[in-house]
Amino acid sequence: MELLLKDLLWKPQGSPELDIVSFDCERESVNEFFREEAQGYQDELFGKTYYFCLPQNPSSVVAGFTVANASIFTKHLSRTRREKIGSEVHHQKGLINYPSVLLAQLGVDRRYKGNHLGSQIIDFVSTWFVSQSNKSGCRYLIVDAYDEPELIQYYQRNKLQLFFSDKSQEMKYRNWNEDKDGQLETRLMYRDLILLRRMSIRQ
Ligand SMILES: CC(C)(COP(=O)(O)OP(=O)(O)OC[C@H]1O[C@@H](n2cnc3c(N)ncnc32)[C@H](O)[C@@H]1OP(=O)(O)O)[C@@H](O)C(=O)NCCC(=O)NCCS
Known part of the structure; x- marks a missing residue:
């Protein structure tokens, strides 16, 4: 039977008895973040990390993620891109930035993959913020x-879209300089949460 998020224990970063050392989502940068950086990141008020653990073994981490405040800077977007990302924005005055939440370091332990827990976390965080x-x-x-x-x-199947299909446009938006910053290895993706809000009002 598929594991459901609602049946797991919710534990914020810093909870006693979290066995983060045994957590392995098969992406070392995420494992390492949870092991070594999440607490400092949280202490600096940069982002908060949460874990889901097994009820029958509360120290065992099944999945984790970090959330931080973020913005979409509309002034740095071309008109077409601004219109696409803001296609559902009906506020009369254009905003300089759209308030957002960054979901970072999403990881599911390899023993529990195949339960669509990542998708459940994406939906959980989305619902939380609306x-x-x-x-x-x-x-x-x-x-x-x-x-x-x-x-x-994977993220597209989970209702997120790429900000830019063209990587050079994305580099411009992010003020990314390959000589200084190295290769851009990530891509920004977004989901307009108003659609979720409208759906929940209709139900
Ligand atoms: C990405 C991740 C969180 C997805 O977790 P999940 O939703 O619980 O994943 P599941 O194992 O249930 O897989 C869900 C589906 O997506 C596919 N999928 C998930 N991650 C994938 C990946 N990296 N590559 C290819 N397919 C992937 C699975 O094949 C599965 O397909 P199905 O719906 O046809 O069965 C998990 O794979 C993970 O921890 N990856 C390592 C950390 C990472 O890369 N995080 C993203 C940082 S941007």
């Missing part, structure tokens, strides 16, 4: 996905 209890405005969910076709398609 809920009435959210304390600030948040219009878009953003991920900065590794530029690998299968991963990009």
Whole structure:
């Protein structure tokens, strides 16, 4: 039977008895972030990390993710791109930036892959930020996905779209200089959360 997020234990970064050392999502940068950086990142108020653990073994981490505030800077987008990303924005005055949440470091332990937990987390975070209890405005969910076709398609299946199909446009938006910054290895993707809000109002 498929594992459901709602049946797992919710544990914020810093909870006692989290066995992060045994966590392995098969992407070393994510494993390492959870092991070595998540606490410092959180202490600096840069982002918060959460884990889901097994009820029968509460120290065992099944999946984790980090969330941080983010923005889409509309002034740095071409008109067509601005119109595409903001196609559902009906506010009369254009905003300089669209408030967003960045979902980063999404990882599911290799023992629990195949349960669509990553998709469940994407939906969970999206729902969280459109809920009435959210304390600030948040219009878009953003991920900065590794530029690998299968991963990009994975996020597309999970209702996220690429900001830019053209990498050079993305580099311009991000002020990315290959000589200084190296190869751009990730791509920005977004999901307009207003669609989710409208769906939940209709239900
Ligand atoms: C990406 C990730 C979170 C997805 O977790 P998940 O949704 O629980 O994944 P599942 O194993 O249930 O797979 C869901 C589907 O997507 C596919 N899929 C997931 N990740 C994939 C990847 N990296 N490449 C190819 N296919 C992938 C699976 O084949 C599966 O297909 P199906 O729906 O036809 O069965 C997980 O694979 C992971 O932890 N990857 C390593 C960390 C990482 O790269 N995070 C992304 C940072 S941007």
